[in-house]
Amino acid sequence: EVHLVESGGGLVQPGGSLRLSCAASGFTFSSYAMSWVRQAPGKGLEWVSAISDSGDSTYFADSVKGRFTISRDNSKNTLYLQINSLRAEDTAVYYCARSGRGYWFDYWGQGTLVTVSS
Amino acid sequence: EIVMTQSPATLSMSPGERATLSCRASQSVSSNLAWYQQKPGQAPRLLIYGASTRATGIPARFSGSGSGTEFTLTISSLQSEDFAVYYCQQYNNWPVTFGQGTKVEIK
Numbered sequence: 554e555v556h557l558v559e560s561g562g563g564l565v566q567p568g569g570s571l572r573l574s575c576a577a578s579g580f581t582f583s584s585y586a587m588s589w590v591r592q593a594p595g596k597g598l599e600w601v602s603a604i605s606d607s608g609d610s611t612y613f614a615d616s617v618k619g620r621f622t623i624s625r626d627n628s629k630n631t632l633y634l635q636i637n638s639l640r641a642e643d644t645a646v647y648y649c650a651r652s653g654r655g656y657w658f659d660y661w662g663q664g665t666l667v668t669v670s671s
Numbered sequence: 672e673i674v675m676t677q678s679p680a681t682l683s684m685s686p687g688e689r690a691t692l693s694c695r696a697s698q699s700v701s702s703n704l705a706w707y708q709q710k711p712g713q714a715p716r717l718l719i720y721g722a723s724t725r726a727t728g729i730p731a732r733f734s735g736s737g738s739g740t741e742f743t744l745t746i747s748s749l750q751s752e753d754f755a756v757y758y759c760q761q762y763n764n765w766p767v768t769f770g771q772g773t774k775v776e777i778k
């Protein structure tokens with residue numbers, strides 16, 4: 554059974570940093586592209602970043618480009634999102650999601666909440 | 672960036688009724704469209720990809736259609752567990768983008 558478990562969220566001040574992790578199990582992690590998708594409180598879904606199966610290619614939404622970094626460790630079956638220069642508008646639940654053959658998302662984690670506030 | 676527009680914002684329906692949700696893309700996305708269901712406090716669940724292919728374990732009452740810029744998700748007979756928010760998503764171009772969602776609520 555596919556399992557994705559995010560961690561690393563919390564309360565952080567504006568301008569601060571966090572590293573989110575997503576532990577994957579139940580599938581061959583190194584064979585799938587992965588993404589981060591976020592959802593601000595009471596709002597819709599916003600794709601944030603994606604990384605290819607090998608980690609060679611990365612993609613970012615304009616809203617986070619230059620502030621967020623995505624990476625993966627295929628030996629540890631773990632996906633990461635380094636988020637820097639946090640702003641109030643980054644407050645959201647951050648989900649990791651596995652990509653299908655195209656960049657649709659067939660499995661999602663339960664999410665981790667990031668709150669940016671002073 | 673491709674803008675995805677869903678309509679209506681809210682659909683008030685009774686169990687057993689047929690629900691039709693629409694999603695329009697600001698430019699063609701071919702058939703590279705997915706639909707998701709999200710219930711309060713839960714992660715989204717993939718329903719449809721490739722505009723019309725049901726994901727694993729999705730009941731046959733859910734069907735998707737369309738291509739290019741106009742897409743439809745149909746729920747043939749609403750069950751109590753189907754009242755939720757539904758999102759469309761295009762993955763034809765970067766960045767992938769979601770619609771703003773349609774809430775299907777009990778009438």
